[in-house]
Amino acid sequence: MNAFLLWLEEKFMPPMARLSEQRHLRAIRDGVISTLSLIIVGSFFLIIAQPPYKPLADAVKPYVGDIMIPFRLTTGLMALYAAYGMGYSLAKSYKLDGVSGGVLSLVAFLMATVPLNVDAVMNEAVKAGVKGAAPMGWVLPMGNLGGAGMFTAILAMIFAVETLRLLKKYNVTFKMPEQVPDSVARSFEALIPAAVIITVVWVIRVLLKFDINARLLSLFSPVKNVMGNNLAGVVVPVLLITLLWSAGIHGVSVIGSVIRPIWLVLLDENMKAVAAGQAMPNIAPEPFFQWLIWIGGSGATIGLCLLMVFSKSEYLKRVGRFSLVPGIFNINEPMIFGVPLVMNPILAIPFVIGPTVTSIISYFAVQLNLVGKFYILAPWTLPAPIGAFMATGGDWRVVILVLINIAITTLIYYPFFKVYEKKMIAEERANAELATSESI
Known part of the structure; x- marks a missing residue:
């Protein structure tokens, strides 16, 4: 056992220690951890909406829709929050503006989800006299904004922050005079990176109709099945x-x-x-x-x-x-x-x-x-x-x-x-x- 532990210390430990401090993995870890408080609170609302005791479940059944709202807006959007947290962390590790890194990661992630216009469907419901129906306009499907979108959020974060870093490294940004407040200067510095990021993701997702989230889920599906349901x-x-x-x-x-x-x-x-x-x-x-x-x-x-x-x-x-x-x-x-x-x-x-x-x-x-x-x-x-x-x-x-x-x-x-x-x-x-x- 001494020889094995010595091998761990000399051969196995150094690369693992470097891996633990790899900036992208650290950003993923920090960004995901930053969402845990929201996920925990949202989880408790799920317990309230779906209690294990049947008489209690029957009692809350008429109110399940309202009770589930905090769950849907916390746990149901975990990848959305993680995208910002991961982008912020990775940008700070490069000594870039954390807020810009977080916002650009967030927009890259959201651009991978195509909004839907449900006016037509709702108008038909209004005409049919469905109670509570009203035109809604454009809506953003939430299915890929929770845990199902985590891989997309990670990819969007890496793409957005690395784009910000490279463009700033080669001075492809707007430089504002020193008299301009920092918050305004940061916004203009992120203008060109934002244009590049939004355009690239728009071309991939909308013009080429490449569903990034679906492809990533299919790619990781074998790993997910092994991790979740395999000894x-x-x-x-x-x-x-x-x-x-x-x-x-x-x-x-x-x-x-x-x-x-x-x-x-x-x-x-x-x-x-x-x-x-x-x-x-x-x-x-x-x-x-x-x-x-x-x-x-x-x-x-x-x-x-x-x-x-x-x-x-x-x-x-x-x-x-x-x-x-x-x-x-x-x-x-x-x-x-x-x-x-x-x-x-x-x-x-x-x-x-x-x-x-x-x-x-x-x-x-x-x-x-x-x-x-x-x-x-x-x-x-x-x-x-x-x-x-x-x-x-x-x-x-x-x-x-x-x-x-x-x-x-x-x-x-x-x-x-x-x-x-x-x-x-x-x-x-x-x-x-x-x-x-x-x-x-």
């Missing part, structure tokens, strides 16, 4: 994340930057299915990992933390006690760097094996409908049983699965913990004897 798509990210953490790299930051857009598409599909009263299609959107695998944080360390609280090693006991409360809320950096779990050849084994085992168990539990599927993005700092209960829309069976997974990971950690504890006790005794001899 390998569940186990492989868990292995990569835990291996990276074992080598001292924030595994979720690296792997999540690549996979999170796919996870959000899966989550969006599940949400839309629930909103339409249909069966959810996907087993493993991101909440699946958060609530069934990363219990207590990456590596599922809550079981190890409980073992350490009662350790015979004074050091491990102290680390366990000050890590317990953060661990309950899925924050385990005190343990990862306090035990430490990084570059620890003894505890790295259960750190990788434990989550892998529970990911397999959880996958089959959801696939066989022993527990409900996930469609709510609950705050990640909730205790796992509560978060899992909320993320499945109130399925009490998932609470039992969470407790089973905690028990399994604790049992997997136990023999390795005892070996490490014995080592720590020996070191503490040696240090105590050395201090005593030096004091005499």
Whole structure:
């Protein structure tokens, strides 16, 4: 195990560390994360509109349309918000104006969606005397502005900000006098990039009738199906994340930057299915990992933390006690760097094996409908049983699965913990004897 960890540190860690700081991946990560508060709030309105208790569902049924409005304008537009956030982040990484980067990314994304004129349809409804019908004019279809449009938002962001950067690099912009306010100067500097971006996307989408979003979805469809409904798509990210953490790299930051857009598409599909009263299609959107695998944080360390609280090693006991409360809320950096779990050849084994085992168990539990599927993005700092209960829309069976997974990971950690504890006790005794001899 020492040789393997050394290989991770010397060969695997450097390229992964560089990947985690790659500006485009970092922009994607930051932009998507900036939308999470909206998605979380919108998810709760979906729970209210589609409660798991039938008498309550019947009671709110007449008001579902009104209740769903916050959901549709937050979660239903997640790619719209992400496009601005990602563009802002990427522009700032180039030391460009963040607002211009965000706005240009947003317009590039919106240009990929063709508005529809529904006047004719609505006029016929008005003539037919349909209650509440009125001419509406041009409308923007929302179907591709949520999770389904995330890949398009990413592509639009890269195209828009890179265009802005290149044109500014070669001075293809309007330069305003120093006396002009900064806000006005920024607007004119973005004028030529905006013209180029809008024209290019217009030609592709309208004149050439190339549906960017449909093509991207078909391109990523095989990957999406593997990630959402395939055992390998569940186990492989868990292995990569835990291996990276074992080598001292924030595994979720690296792997999540690549996979999170796919996870959000899966989550969006599940949400839309629930909103339409249909069966959810996907087993493993991101909440699946958060609530069934990363219990207590990456590596599922809550079981190890409980073992350490009662350790015979004074050091491990102290680390366990000050890590317990953060661990309950899925924050385990005190343990990862306090035990430490990084570059620890003894505890790295259960750190990788434990989550892998529970990911397999959880996958089959959801696939066989022993527990409900996930469609709510609950705050990640909730205790796992509560978060899992909320993320499945109130399925009490998932609470039992969470407790089973905690028990399994604790049992997997136990023999390795005892070996490490014995080592720590020996070191503490040696240090105590050395201090005593030096004091005499």
